[in-house]
Each structure stands twice: as structure tokens, then as C-alpha cells.
Amino acid sequence: MKQLTIISGKGGTGKTSITAAFAALAKNAVLADCDVDAADLHLILKPEIRKTIGFHGLNIAHINKDLCINCKKCYDACKFDAINKDINLIPESCEGCGVCEFVCPVDAVTMKKRESGFAYLSQTRFGPMAHAMLKTAEEASGKLVTVVRNHAKELAEQQGKEVVIIDGPPGIGCPVIASLTGVDLVLIVTEPTLSAIHDLERILGVASHFTIPAVICINKYDINEHNTQIIEEYCRKQDIPLVGKLSYDTIMIDAMIQEQSVVEFSEGNLTKQITAMWHQVKEQLKI
Amino acid sequence: MIISIASGKGGTGKTTIATNLALSLEKAQLIDCDVEEPNANIFFKATITDSEEVVVEIPEIDKESCDYCGKCSQFCAYNALAVVPTNVLVFPELCHSCGGCKLVCPKNAITWRKKAIGTIEHGQRGMFDFYQGILNVGEAMAIPVIKTLKKKIDTRKDVILDAPPGTSCPVIETIKSSDYCILVTEPTPFGLHDLKLAVAVVRHLDIPFGVIINRDGLGYKNVELYCHKEKIPILMKILHSEDIAQLYSNGIPFVEKLSVWKERFQHLFNKIRLEVNA
Numbered sequence: 001m002k003q004l005t006i007i008s009g010k011g012g013t014g015k016t017s018i019t020a021a022f023a024a025l026a027k028n029a030v031l032a033d034c035d036v037d038a039a040d041l042h043l044i045l046k047p048e049i050r051k052t053i054g055f056h057g058l059n060i061a062h063i064n065k066d067l068c069i070n071c072k073k074c075y076d077a078c079k080f081d082a083i084n085k086d087i088n089l090i091p092e093s094c095e096g097c098g099v100c101e102f103v104c105p106v107d108a109v110t111m112k113k114r115e116s117g118f119a120y121l122s123q124t125r126f127g128p129m130a131h132a133m134l135k136t137a138e139e140a141s142g143k144l145v146t147v148v149r150n151h152a153k154e155l156a157e158q159q160g161k162e163v164v165i166i167d168g169p170p171g172i173g174c175p176v177i178a179s180l181t182g183v184d185l186v187l188i189v190t191e192p193t194l195s196a197i198h199d200l201e202r203i204l205g206v207a208s209h210f211t212i213p214a215v216i217c218i219n220k221y222d223i224n225e226h227n228t229q230i231i232e233e234y235c236r237k238q239d240i241p242l243v244g245k246l247s248y249d250t251i252m253i254d255a256m257i258q259e260q261s262v263v264e265f266s267e268g269n270l271t272k273q274i275t276a277m278w279h280q281v282k283e284q285l286k287i
Numbered sequence: 288m289i290i291s292i293a294s295g296k297g298g299t300g301k302t303t304i305a306t307n308l309a310l311s312l313e314k315a316q317l318i319d320c321d322v323e324e325p326n327a328n329i330f331f332k333a334t335i336t337d338s339e340e341v342v343v344e345i346p347e348i349d350k351e352s353c354d355y356c357g358k359c360s361q362f363c364a365y366n367a368l369a370v371v372p373t374n375v376l377v378f379p380e381l382c383h384s385c386g387g388c389k390l391v392c393p394k395n396a397i398t399w400r401k402k403a404i405g406t407i408e409h410g411q412r413g414m415f416d417f418y419q420g421i422l423n424v425g426e427a428m429a430i431p432v433i434k435t436l437k438k439k440i441d442t443r444k445d446v447i448l449d450a451p452p453g454t455s456c457p458v459i460e461t462i463k464s465s466d467y468c469i470l471v472t473e474p475t476p477f478g479l480h481d482l483k484l485a486v487a488v489v490r491h492l493d494i495p496f497g498v499i500i501n502r503d504g505l506g507y508k509n510v511e512l513y514c515h516k517e518k519i520p521i522l523m524k525i526l527h528s529e530d531i532a533q534l535y536s537n538g539i540p541f542v543e544k545l546s547v548w549k550e551r552f553q554h555l556f557n558k559i560r561l562e563v564n565a
Contacts, residue, residue, distance in 0.1 A: 011297010
């Protein structure tokens with residue numbers, strides 16, 4: 001079983017639309033939405049949830065004011081500024097380390113589990129899907145990404161699927177690292193803008209830091225052909241395969257509004273380009 | 288006044304709004320808090336004059352004093368320490384620097400080692416003060432970089448914070464304690480879905496907010512309908528235009544070429560100030 005993660009560094013370059021198209025093209029895949037803090041893949045794949053699993057991220061401190069003697073030891077010890085001078089907890093800042101509980105001389109602080117979100121095992125028209133929902137203002141999205149990835153792997157093993165296709169989050173930090181460690185290939189979706197080119201170099205750095213092979217797709221390549229050439233030149237120099245150049249086409253949004261992937265919605269040029277790219281990616285994955 | 292620019296969904300135009308809004312003012316402080324992928328200075332073009340490292344503290348084990356009792360690894364909520372019979376393994380990228388391991392160690396075998404995880408850069412462009420945080424490639428923790436960056440806020444000035452995408456910790460760290468938050472969205476189903484998540488976050492943090500619809504006219508009315516229904520002010524609509532997309536792709540703030548937008552952003556800023564001061 002192989003794993004492919006679709007990432008970008010910069011947000012909004014088209015990761016999810018491309019993942020949805022791959023889901024429609026792949027015949028034997030499990031889908032995973034690892035952009036847990038702004039998950040969108042379900043808007044196209046319309047998963048039917050078969051199983052919901054509660055997700056506990058980090059613990060959270062609870063201060064019992066009846067026991068508190070206002071010694072301020074917890075206030076002094078907290079590295080996250082999560083307890084204010086009046087010894088009230090600031091929940092968004094608490095990272096659940098438990099130092100306050102440890103230093104409290106009167107046992108007024110206890111660490112409690114917090115329900116940070118849910119992980120789902122689902123079925124879509126293209127196969128099984130693992131996804132999740134992080135509750136408002138909850139932390140530990142990297143940990144939830146790992147949960148989703150483990151679910152996707154289990155689904156693939158149980159059902160004998162040959163590939164897990166993972167929709168990754170933007171950025172380069174903790175949830176991104178959790179989305180790509182140990183996968184067989186990353187597909188980086190970029191666009192010919194100076195911002196995306198800047199972010200491309202950083203996300204490639206992350207892939208190489210974790211020694212994961214990367215391939216590149218230039219989305220909307222025709223909005224700035226000069227910048228597209230810069231990216232092509234960069235790929236040649238760095239010896240990174242360019243597996244696709246996709247035209248700018250508002251049909252991508254029309255398909256999204258119809259809750260379809262672009263390859264289901266249209267037989268046009270963009271569908272042909274994405275299909276060709278999928279074959280190249282399959283070749284790289286050796287499936 | 289501190290205004291943060293956030294979105295939920297990536298690529299909706301946060302940096303576009305942050306830089307164009309800043310450049311429409313006479314002076315301001317612009318701080319790029321998207322430390323994983325900082326892009327504001329591609330547009331803003333401040334001359335960087337100084338920089339400082341962001342360091343966190345990571346435990347270091349004195350193997351002479353350590354008796355491998357395992358208390359530190361039992362305490363660590365982040366699995367950043369593993370104790371085996373004759374060794375203690377430290378995983379720095381998992382450590383949140385809470386200090387717990389040192390507190391619980393009965394042998395005083397833990398000391399701190401400083402580890403650089405990113406950089407803060409500072410620069411100037413005319414009357415504008417610019418800061419950006421840059422997380423080192425391969426590092427997981429954006430929060431300490433954002434926290435260090437936010438210490439640079441000068442409350443005597445008008446401050447614009449460019450937030451990262453998403454709705455979890457780095458976004459919350461950026462926007463909390465802002466006087467106002469502008470949520471940038473686009474008229475697509477993904478834009479709407481992630482806008483709703485972002486609205487839940489700003490409401491949770493009790494920050495006054497309004498919405499800017501970028502690339503308006505792409506053919507989906509539900510974003511506007513949602514805002515009307517929820518009584519969320521639509522602060523501005525920027526019509527989808529090839530000119531603006533071209534300027535963006537080349538790193539040029541559109542207020543520099545289309546001066547009518549400068550007035551619109553000034554008007555927007557004054558409106559927000561009135562609301563914040565009310």
C-alpha cells in the first residue's frame with residue numbers, strides 16, 4: 001500500500017480540488033482529509049459517516065477556586081501565560097502540560113481530558129474516507145492528523161486498497177509534518193505567483209528534510225507564463241519532476257458549486273490535464 | 288488599534304488585504320504572523336535592517352546524575368522524552384518547553400539547552416514599521432515564533448497583523464487581543480465553509496469582525512446570503528479581475544496601480560476605527 005500527500009505551502013493553490021479529482025480517477029484508493037482545521041474535501045466527496053470516534057487532544061487545567069489559596073505558584077510556573085494574575089485559566093492558551101497541577105500545594109488544580117474534536121470513518125462514491133473535525137479554538141491539530149492517517153491506513157489494509165490519497169494542510173509546521181512523515185510521495189501544488197514560488201521552496205525544504213520524494217504541479221499556469229517558466233527552470237535545476245501544468249479555468253469552481261470533482265463535471269481540457277497528471281503520479285508511486 | 292486579517296481558508300487574499308490596507312495609511316506597523324509561509328514582504332518590500340533568533344528551551348539530561356527513574360517521561364504530555372534502561376532520549380521537535388521534566392526530576396539531572404526554531408526580522412519602509420517571523424524549515428512549533436513577534440507590537444501605532452490560514456493554534460495566537468478582525472473570503476463553497484469556521488473562532492474570542500469578499504462575481508451568492516443572515520457586515524467586495532490577479536502574481540500591491548482603492552481602504556479603516564472606539 002502506497003501513500004501520497006498533496007501539499008502546497010501556500011494555501012488556496014488547489015490542493016483539495018486536485019485531491020477530489022484524483023479520488024474520482026483512482027480505482028482502488030482510500031481518501032484522507034488531513035487539513036483538519038479547515039477541512040473541505042467532504043464538500044465534494046459527500047462522505048456517509050459510518051463510525052465517529054471522539055478525539056481527546058491535550059488535557060486542560062481546571063482550577064478549583066474553593067481550594068485555591070492564591071499563592072500564585074501556578075501563575076509563576078506556567079510557560080504559556082494560560083493562568084492570569086487573578087488565577088483564572090485562559091483556556092485557549094493552555095497546552096495541557098500539567099505543570100500547574102504539579103506545583104499547586106493544595107491540589108486545587110486538576111488536569112482534565114478535553115473533547116477536542118471527532119474523527120470519522122466514512123464511505124464515499126469513490127471509496128472509503130478518513131476525516132475529522134476539530135472543535136472551535138482547539139489545539140493539537142497535528143495529533144488529530146496522525147489519528148486520521150492511522151485510520152486511513154487501517155481502512156486500506158482491511159479493504160486491500162493500493163493507495164491512500166491524503167489532502168494536506170497549508171503551511172510547513174506541525175500539521176503539515178504530521179501529514180507527510182513516512183509517505184511515499186508528495187505532490188506539491190503551486191501556482192505562478194511570487195508568493196507561491198517563495199512558499200514552494202520552503203515546502204520542498206520540508207519534504208527533503210524528511211527525505212520524501214516530491215513532484216510538482218503548476219496550477220493556473222497560464223495566469224503568468226513568465227513565472228511558470230521560472231518554476232519549470234527551478235524544477236529542472238533541482239531535478240524535481242514536473243508532473244502537470246493545469247490551465248486556469250473557472251470550471252473548477254462550477255464543479256465545486258455542483259459538489260462534484262472537475263473530472264466528473266466536465267470532459268474538457270482541464271480534465272484531460274488532470275487525468276494525464278494522475279497517470280504520471282501513479283507511475284512515480286509505482287502502482 | 289490592532290487589526291488582524293484572517294480567513295480560515297488559505298489563498299483567499301489575507302496578505303493582499305493586509306499589505307494594501309497598510310499602504311493606504313500614512314503610517315502603521317505591519318506584522319506578518321504567517322510564520323510558516325511569510326509572504327507580506329514580497330508585496331510590502333520593506334528593507335530588512337535587523338533580525339533576531341527565536342529560541343526555545345529544550346531539556347538536556349546529565350547522564351551522571353540521572354538514575355533513569357522515568358518520572359520525566361511519565362510527566363511529559365507531548366512524548367518528548369523516552370527513558371530506556373540506560374538512556375534518556377529527547378525529541379526536541381515534540382517539546383513544548385513547559386518545564387515540567389525539570390520540576391519533577393528528583394535528581395536535578397535536567398538543565399536547559401537553547402534551540403533556535405526561527406527568526407524575527409525587522410525593517411522599514413518610509414513611515415512604516417515592518418516585522419515578520421520565519422519558522423525554520425523542519426520545525427513544527429509556530430507558536431513561540433508568533434508570541435515573540437507579537438511582543439513587537441507598538442500599541443501607540445496602528446497595527447495590522449497578517450494571520451496564517453486555518454482556525455487552530457497559530458491563528459488564535461495571532462488574532463487574540465486584536466481590537467478588530469477582518470475575515471477575508473471568496474465566493475466559493477470552500478470559502479463559505481471555512482468562513483463559518485473562522486466566524487466561530489472570532490465569536491469564541493469575542494473579537495468584533497467583518498468580512499471582505501475577494502474575487503467577487505465568481506458566481507456563488509451564498510457567502511453574501513450567509514453574512515446577511517448572520518448580520519455580519521460585508522466591509523468590502525473586490526471584484527474578480529485579471530488585472531488584480533496579474534499584479535498579485537508579480538508581487539505588486541494593487542493600491543499602487545489602482546489608486547481608487549487607496550481611498551476605499553482608508554474609508555474602510557476609518558469605519559473600523561469608529562466601530563472600535565464606539
